[in-house]
Amino acid sequence: MAAYRVEDWRISLHCKGAREFLKLSVPLRHGRYHEIRTPDLQVQFNLNAEIKYLQGRQRDWPHPAEWLKRTPADDWIYYSVGSYNDVFDLFGEYYFPCLSHDANPFFRHSPFALPAVQETFSALGPVFERIRRLSQADLPKPLRAFFRRAAVANGPAFQRRREDFHRILGEPISILPPDSRHVDYAVIPVIIARGCLYHCGFCRFKTRKPFTPLTKTAIVNQMKGMKAFLGQDLLNYNAVFLGQHDALLAGKTLLLFAAEKAYEIFEIERSYMKKARLFLFGSVDAMLRAEESLFEALNRLPYETCINIGLESLDPKTLDRLKKPVPPERVKEAFLRMLEVNRRYFRIEVTANFVLGKGLPSGHLPSLFELAQNHGNKTFGKGGLYLSPLHRREPKADLLSGFYALKRAFRLPAYIYLTQRL
Ligand code: SF4
Known part of the structure; x- marks a missing residue:
């Protein structure tokens, strides 16, 4: 893994997550990924520099163990710890994946409607603007290469993907x-x-x-x-x-x-x-x-x-x-x-x-x-x-x-x- 500090961001490239899909009640990433930590967000990218996980770091983020995941088909899924203690009994997992495109009788409220989640999505715009600016900056080669790839992988590019x-x-x-x-x-x-x-x-x-x-x-x-x-x-x-x-x-x-x-x-x-x-x-x-x-x-x-x-x-x-x-x-x-x-x-x-x-x-x-x-x-x-x-x-x-x-x-x-x- 290589770690960098750029302005108020901490960037880690080629992080090594777990090598097995473990069933845990704490958020643990699996696989290899890149990460940007801003004061308000934790954004993780797959090895193509496409955003994959997103979590708010602000105080009103619904729960420290909850996050958002983007699928290869560009759906967002909110991983909730649930509002009751029996998530594992019901689903065999410690998290309940709430879909942005479908209702579920077991989880009526949509986390996507929560102000903190909407603010987190809105905050991505300025993040990508800064990524675009940094992709032209004089930075270490691996970091600039990551920014260059991440800069073009968002918005309409995801629709095309x-x-x-x-x-x-x-x-x-x-x-x-x-x-x-x-x-x-x-x-x-x-x-x-x-x-x-x-x-x-x-x-x-x-x-x-x-x-x-x-x-x-x-x-x-x-x-x-x-x-x-x-x-x-x-x-x-x-x-x-x-x-x-x-x-x-x-x-x-x-x-x-x-x-x-x-x-x-x-x-x-x-x-x-x-x-x-x-x-x-x-x-x-x-x-x-x-x-x-x-x-x-x-x-x-x-x-x-x-x-x-x-x-x-x-x-x-x-x-x-x-x-x-x-x-x-x-x-x-x-x-x-x-x-x-x-x-x-x-x-x-x-x-x-x-x-x-x-x-x-x-x-x-x-x-x-x-x-x-x-x-x-x-x-x-x-x-x-x-x-x-x-x-x-x-x-x-x-x-x-x-x-x-x-x-x-x-x-x-x-x-x-x-x-x-x-
Ligand atoms: S449930 Fe019936 S209709 Fe649906 S995919 Fe299976 S066989 Fe086809």
């Missing part, structure tokens, strides 16, 4: 798997199949496209584009998300090809971050069709693999209401297969999603309780269940009482699904 990011993928990532919370959603996305199988009525993340696997050439081109996009910051990535909604259905050949190519093209072995991870979604049919040899091969890859399956309910009337065209017997079968894969393969974890919501048919919760009480083993630690509020405007008290009743009954770890896009 967002467009480039989505152009490479061919479409935005509408939702990330819940398990990607283990790497703070820092995944390199690569779409290997577009569309999905069921086009369920309740789902707000689907597209109209039929399920269509991509060619190997298209996948490799996407990886090369993504590698160029990430530039020097590639060093900070050790996790890949194979999208979009059902990579498991793409089949053994394409899935393994994409996982291995991603490891090679993204040079994951050279990542600053330890413990490579692979994330993907799977449908009920994909889970039931997947051959044993696919799981055997995934288990041998240099990743820990997390597969998230959308089950939603075991109650026929609820599945009808959700317009999910899968019989409950198949859902149950996929759930049992998930338990089996988790038991059998050390480096694979399959998790499942169920919906939560007032007003669902009366058989929904009993069907989950039946499942909860008769299957799984909490001490085994694998195979978590995620509960997704069906509507963004559900009353929080109802959701919490439903969630905690299930969490107590489940013999598997259970959390709320926090949705994030890229």
Whole structure:
């Protein structure tokens, strides 16, 4: 790390953060980054000199352990410690990520509306003006080079970066798997199949496209584009998300090809971050069709693999209401297969999603309780269940009482699904 003092700023280049994604209740940065500390702000930049984290240092900043993060798709996320003590129980993390673009029934007030947060965003304008001035000043070479790169990476440049990011993928990532919370959603996305199988009525993340696997050439081109996009910051990535909604259905050949190519093209072995991870979604049919040899091969890859399956309910009337065209017997079968894969393969974890919501048919919760009480083993630690509020405007008290009743009954770890896009 190199440290400089310029006027009333302290600048540190090439800081070394944690090399693993640790679950801590104190703010700890991971990866390599650059930092500027002004009297009022702490601004951290990725290795492309693009702003990544922001925290106010003024007295009215909401909490010393809270901060803002900017994603590669240029969304801002506010990391809150929450207004109650059970954030970890609910989400499996010590922070609650509040999205600037989406409401969440568990966290109604938007931190983005707080004066201190708005002032912090407003303060960035003068910060970038000074960065532009300093980029022309007579300063040590590494510092001037950093200022030069940072000076052009803001405002309209971020809009262009967002467009480039989505152009490479061919479409935005509408939702990330819940398990990607283990790497703070820092995944390199690569779409290997577009569309999905069921086009369920309740789902707000689907597209109209039929399920269509991509060619190997298209996948490799996407990886090369993504590698160029990430530039020097590639060093900070050790996790890949194979999208979009059902990579498991793409089949053994394409899935393994994409996982291995991603490891090679993204040079994951050279990542600053330890413990490579692979994330993907799977449908009920994909889970039931997947051959044993696919799981055997995934288990041998240099990743820990997390597969998230959308089950939603075991109650026929609820599945009808959700317009999910899968019989409950198949859902149950996929759930049992998930338990089996988790038991059998050390480096694979399959998790499942169920919906939560007032007003669902009366058989929904009993069907989950039946499942909860008769299957799984909490001490085994694998195979978590995620509960997704069906509507963004559900009353929080109802959701919490439903969630905690299930969490107590489940013999598997259970959390709320926090949705994030890229
Ligand atoms: S829940 Fe999954 S399968 Fe159903 S529409 Fe959404 S993405 Fe498609």
